[in-house]
Amino acid sequence: MSVPRLIAVGYDGSADSVAALRWGAEIASTIGARLRIVHAVGLLEHAGLSGRCSPHEQAATDVACRVGLDIAQVEWRVRDGEPAAVLRRETLGDDAADLLVVGTRGAGAHGGGTLGSTSLDLAQTATVPVVVVAG
Numbered sequence: 001m002s003v004p005r006l007i008a009v010g011y012d013g014s015a016d017s018v019a020a021l022r023w024g025a026e027i028a029s030t031i032g033a034r035l036r037i038v039h040a041v042g043l044l045e046h047a048g049l050s051g052r053c054s055p056h057e058q059a060a061t062d063v064a065c066r067v068g069l070d071i072a073q074v075e076w077r078v079r080d081g082e083p084a085a086v087l088r089r090e091t092l093g094d095d096a097a098d099l100l101v102v103g104t105r106g107a108g109a110h111g112g113g114t115l116g117s118t119s120l121d122l123a124q125t126a127t128v129p130v131v132v133v134a135g
Contacts, residue, residue, distance in 0.1 A: 007100075008036045014135070018103075037074065061074055077090075
């Protein structure tokens with residue numbers, strides 16, 4: 001694997017996603033990569049969210065900058081859809097992420113099991129390396 005140029009981190013505000021964001025931001029800062037923070041939601045119009053409007057955006061950006069990443073290297077995205085599918089789409093196209101970072105379990109975590117559905121799905125199906133960070 002070559003050095004990642006763009007790291008995409010799944011973020012939902014959970015403790016595990018904060019840990020994943022810290023890890024991804026530290027790596028991005030160290031290697032000079034860009035960081036894309038991706039927040040997946042369903043039914044954007046019904047949730048009152050669109051584009052950059054999310055209650056998580058400021059908190060996520062603060063986490064990335066506190067570890068030393070330049071704000072110019074940070075991008076926030078809110079995307080409609082199921083989290084694993086949204087993150088897989090971030091690895092496609094001209095400005096594709098070449099590394100995905102997720103927490104072990106997200107905000108919708110159920111008891112039992114070590115990995116949540118999103119981290120397990122991505123570990124099995126992603127076409128780029130996936131780092132799963134415990135919170």
